[in-house]
Amino acid sequence: MIVHPTTAGMLLAGVLFVLGLISILVRRDIIFMLLSVEIMLNAAGLAFVVASSHWGTADGQVMFIFILAMAAAEVSVGLALILQLYHQLKTLDSDEAAKMNG
Amino acid sequence: MIGTAFYIAALIAVLSTVMVITRYNIMHALLYLVVSLLAVAVVLYLYGAPFMATLEVIVYAGAIMVLLIFFVMMLNLGKESAAQEKLWLKPRIWIFPSLLCIILLGELVFLVLQNRQPVSGVQVVNPKEVGIALFGPYILAVELTGMLLMAGIVGAYHLGRQKEKTLHRFLENNQS
Numbered sequence: 001m002i003v004h005p006t007t008a009g010m011l012l013a014g015v016l017f018v019l020g021l022i023s024i025l026v027r028r029d030i031i032f033m034l035l036s037v038e039i040m041l042n043a044a045g046l047a048f049v050v051a052s053s054h055w056g057t058a059d060g061q062v063m064f065i066f067i068l069a070m071a072a073a074e075v076s077v078g079l080a081l082i083l084q085l086y087h088q089l090k091t092l093d094s095d096e097a098a099k100m101n102g
Numbered sequence: 103m104i105g106t107a108f109y110i111a112a113l114i115a116v117l118s119t120v121m122v123i124t125r126y127n128i129m130h131a132l133l134y135l136v137v138s139l140l141a142v143a144v145v146l147y148l149y150g151a152p153f154m155a156t157l158e159v160i161v162y163a164g165a166i167m168v169l170l171i172f173f174v175m176m177l178n179l180g181k182e183s184a185a186q187e188k189l190w191l192k193p194r195i196w197i198f199p200s201l202l203c204i205i206l207l208g209e210l211v212f213l214v215l216q217n218r219q220p221v222s223g224v225q226v227v228n229p230k231e232v233g234i235a236l237f238g239p240y241i242l243a244v245e246l247t248g249m250l251l252m253a254g255i256v257g258a259y260h261l262g263r264q265k266e267k268t269l270h271r272f273l274e275n276n277q278s
Binding site: 005008011012015016018019020022023025026029031032034035037038039042045046049050051052053055056057059060061062064065066068069070071072073074075076077079080081082083086087092 | 112128138139150152161210225226232243
């Protein structure tokens with residue numbers, strides 16, 4: 001079976017994205033939810049690079065660099081939030097945070 | 103045809119991602135996630151983006167994963183952590199990610215040594231073109247990304263700060 005490279009790359013990106021989505025819906029540990037967001041961002045970046053190589057332009061790779069920088073900023077703020085949550089609730093279960101009432 | 107290299111790397115990426123989302127232990131999941139990111143880096147290399155593959159390895163598999171691992175290790179400080187460390191380092195836990203990594207390394211060495219033209223349908227985009235596009239039409243977005251990173255630093259500092267116990271000075275004197 002002959003598959004076009006762009007199709008194959010997009011399929012891989014889609015599969016990785018859906019795996020991350022399943023994980024963020026199923027898992028209750030809040031660090032695992034952060035990891036799932038990382039997986040999904042990575043899959044989106046892969047799709048951008050595949051599209052960039054399909055059209056032969058640099059735009060997709062520029063977007064990949066932006067996604068990379070955004071993932072770094074997101075993970076640092078997310079980890080700080082998890083740290084605050086852990087100090088307040090003494091657990092990493094995200095269901096515990098549902099009882100939060102300010 | 104894309105070639106066997108893409109299929110092997112894609113299979114490793116999907117397999118290790120499935121292992122990530124089915125682990126119970128966070129450190130095992132992080133180990134598999136590093137393997138998954140390395141496999142995606144090989145796929146990026148195959149799609150004519152060597153600079154992006156390098157960035158993926160350095161920033162994702164290097165910086166972000168090390169940040170997460172340090173964070174997880176910082177959370178469960180305690181006397182049971184050493185025993186848990188010993189428990190984690192059994193061969194049957196690290197042998198499978200290492201095997202996947204060795205397959206990826208062999209594939210990468212094979213691809214570098216072969217030095218052939220990319221397969222049809224894939225166009226190589228040089229890092230030079232990426233740089234010209236980054237600091238030409240996208241200069242505003244680059245500055246916005248810098249501001250985003252600045253906001254990330256400030257937000258992480260503000261949120262991660264421990265709340266100090268502030269007592270009135272009379273109470274402090276009474277305590278001592």
